[in-house]
Amino acid sequence: MCGVRDVALAQVWGATTVGVEGQIVVVEVDVTAGLPGIGVVGLPDASVQEARWRTRSALTNSGFDWPGQRITVSLAPAETRKHGSGLDLPIAAGILCASGQLSQESVVGLALCAELGLDGSLRPVRGVVPAAIAAARAGATAIAVAPENAREASLVPGLMVLSGVNLASIIRQLRMPREERCSAEIVGQSVLPLENPRDLADVHGHVMARQGLELAAAGGHHVLMVGPPGIGKSMLSERLVDLLPDLDPQEQLAVTAIASVAGALDAAGGVITRPPFQAPHHAASAASLLGRVSGQRVLPGSVTLAHLGVLFLDEAPEFSRPALEGLRQPLESGTVRIDRADWAGRLPAQFQLVIAANPCPCGWLGTGKCTCNSLARRTYGAKISGPVRDRMDVRIRLAPLLGNDAAGETTAAVRARVEAARNRAGFRWRECSWKVNARVPSGTLRRDWPPDDDGLRLIHNLENRTGSMRGADRVIRMAWTLADLAGHVRPNREDVAAALCFRDDAQDLAS
Amino acid sequence: MNPKDVLGKYGEDLAAEYLERSGLVIIERNWRCELGELDIIARENADLVVCEVKTRRSLRYGTPLEAVSPRKIRRMRRLAIRWLEERTIHAEIIRFDVVGILAPVTGQPTIEHVRGA
Numbered sequence: 001m002c003g004v005r006d007v008a009l010a011q012v013w014g015a016t017t018v019g020v021e022g023q024i025v026v027v028e029v030d031v032t033a034g035l036p037g038i039g040v041v042g043l044p045d046a047s048v049q050e051a052r053w054r055t056r057s058a059l060t061n062s063g064f065d066w067p068g069q070r071i072t073v074s075l076a077p078a079e080t081r082k083h084g085s086g087l088d089l090p091i092a093a094g095i096l097c098a099s100g101q102l103s104q105e106s107v108v109g110l111a112l113c114a115e116l117g118l119d120g121s122l123r124p125v126r127g128v129v130p131a132a133i134a135a136a137r138a139g140a141t142a143i144a145v146a147p148e149n150a151r152e153a154s155l156v157p158g159l160m161v162l163s164g165v166n167l168a169s170i171i172r173q174l175r176m177p178r179e180e181r182c183s184a185e186i187v188g189q190s191v192l193p194l195e196n197p198r199d200l201a202d203v204h205g206h207v208m209a210r211q212g213l214e215l216a217a218a219g220g221h222h223v224l225m226v227g228p229p230g231i232g233k234s235m236l237s238e239r240l241v242d243l244l245p246d247l248d249p250q251e252q253l254a255v256t257a258i259a260s261v262a263g264a265l266d267a268a269g270g271v272i273t274r275p276p277f278q279a280p281h282h283a284a285s286a287a288s289l290l291g292r293v294s295g296q297r298v299l300p301g302s303v304t305l306a307h308l309g310v311l312f313l314d315e316a317p318e319f320s321r322p323a324l325e326g327l328r329q330p331l332e333s334g335t336v337r338i339d340r341a342d343w344a345g346r347l348p349a350q351f352q353l354v355i356a357a358n359p360c361p362c363g364w365l366g367t368g369k370c371t372c373n374s375l376a377r378r379t380y381g382a383k384i385s386g387p388v389r390d391r392m393d394v395r396i397r398l399a400p401l402l403g404n405d406a407a408g409e410t411t412a413a414v415r416a417r418v419e420a421a422r423n424r425a426g427f428r429w430r431e432c433s434w435k436v437n438a439r440v441p442s443g444t445l446r447r448d449w450p451p452d453d454d455g456l457r458l459i460h461n462l463e464n465r466t467g468s469m470r471g472a473d474r475v476i477r478m479a480w481t482l483a484d485l486a487g488h489v490r491p492n493r494e495d496v497a498a499a500l501c502f503r504d505d506a507q508d509l510a511s
Numbered sequence: 512m513n514p515k516d517v518l519g520k521y522g523e524d525l526a527a528e529y530l531e532r533s534g535l536v537i538i539e540r541n542w543r544c545e546l547g548e549l550d551i552i553a554r555e556n557a558d559l560v561v562c563e564v565k566t567r568r569s570l571r572y573g574t575p576l577e578a579v580s581p582r583k584i585r586r587m588r589r590l591a592i593r594w595l596e597e598r599t600i601h602a603e604i605i606r607f608d609v610v611g612i613l614a615p616v617t618g619q620p621t622i623e624h625v626r627g628a
Contacts, residue, residue: 033625033626034625034627034628035576035577035579035584035609035625035628036574036576036577037577037581068574068576068577
């Protein structure tokens with residue numbers, strides 16, 4: 001074949017994903033004497049096998065030579081399954097290197113991740129953010145992606161992003177000396193919607209519930225909200241996420257990586273700076289809530305998509321039992337374990353849970369209009385089991401409005417207080433593994449961070465009355481958050497008393 | 512003979528000539544049985560070489576070498592076993608080669624020889 005020097009062996013870095021983590025795949029290409037043909041080894045799945053056909057057409061249609069010899073492509077590490085069309089581009093580049101059409105030196109320190117069209121065009125793939133993170137970690141200094149993925153790839157610090165509409169334009173850049181290569185032009189802006197359609201000011205009345213939300217936002221506490229239908233549970237819950245502060249850079253990358261794997265990032269959308277909000281329907285299966293595996297691809301569930309944000313379960317008792325019980329593990333560990341034949345591992349799932357429920361099946365318990373019998377009420381409440389219920393710090397009972405309730409403060413006003421409180425808490429826990437009061441372990445709380453003496457007396461009273469240490473721990477955590485909001489150095493009697501209001505130990509659903 | 516077979520015969524003659532110039536000793540050509548045909552059987556030192564010849568006029572339908580599929584190679588193996596049984600020849604090493612010939616209507620033909628396909 002014309003212009004083909006005898007180089008034979010080449011090595012190129014491909015970047016792909018395993019679960020929601022990125023992985024570097026070393027693509028080795030060997031061109032040897034033998035009948036023309038290409039074989040791919042190293043546990044490729046069907047989509048990687050198809051790369052043989054796509055790369056061949058893409059190379060020849062881009063004006064490159066397809067080596068008329070035996071081509072062996074090996075994907076290392078050989079024992080993990082490789083999936084996705086993102087390996088098309090590194091395989092094509094490897095073939096060009098092995099056949100002497102591109103110098104091996106030009107791909108050193110470069111990771112590639114894009115699908116190829118038959119005409120040589122570069123197509124976007126899912127999961128570029130984690131792939132780029134893995135590339136940077138492995139020591140790559142540049143990554144080549146499709147134009148639609150350039151913005152995502154550019155979110156990872158320390159990586160130069162190369163992009164082009166097709167294979168020929170990428171290879172043209174790779175043939176240039178390094179210092180003459182230029183980063184892809186990044187279009188689009190990472191912008192928040194200018195006006196937020198949801199504002200706390202829309203919610204009339206519900207003073208107690210507002211305070212509860214502010215408390216939850218400031219301390220990262222899980223929330224249980226109970227009240228009759230149509231009273232504003234969903235409206236309030238949806239507004240919690242807007243009260244939370246922006247994600248820090250590390251969190252932004254983590255959340256954006258998950259969205260990238262789920263295919264939820266559009267080309268113009270940049271890094272996600274706000275905490276995510278997930279509100280799965282109550283008919284959602286346990287698999288869709290917790291995450292599942294389809295072929296080689298891991299599909300993150302709502303708990304992972306809500307990582308570092310808010311997971312809102314409206315009409316919670318209507319969720320299936322496996323779905324609700326499946327929440328116990330992520331609530332406990334902040335990760336969700338997925339075990340399937342094709343993939344097993346952990347996905348991040350550290351969310352703030354908000355559960356909204358009617359007090360009984362008809363919804364009118366406590367108003368005199370309830371038509372449920374006592375067994376129906378009990379069965380309904382029992383759907384949210386003790387272990388899940390136990391983790392709900394802030395418990396809010398909504399009463400019907402009187403009809404003349406005024407609009408309250410705006411989201412912005414409350415968020416300012418929340419941020420101030422979080423800063424105080426963040427400073428206090430600066431040397432700990434947790435950032436918010438809700439996650440302080442019980443032992444530390446009791447030993448090192450009790451309320452002041454007056455406050456402590458109230459706690460002891462509570463323990464003597466109810467006999468529950470855990471319930472008292474919840475009160476202390478909330479008292480800390482209330483102290484942060486009020487600017488107290490240490491929770492006093494007032495803070496503890498206020499925290500007690502959100503404990504709600506009535507015998508129905510909220511108990 | 513139809514034009515396709517004429518081209519095939521021409522290619523095989525070219526291949527035989529080429530192999531002999533490369534130092535192979537041709538034992539038999541166009542051996543047939545009900546399973547099919549072996550184009551060239553030769554010796555190179557101690558090796559027994561079974562050779563398939565593929566001739567093309569142009570690259571429109573791919574290179575000549577590409578036209579030799581793994582299935583065709585498998586058939587060559589079966590045929591070779593048949594041939595050995597019939598001739599009662601003993602060979603230490605049997606090698607399967609392919610010669611691809613591109614013979615455009617005008618100009619010189621080009622020959623590619625793949626050893627051990």
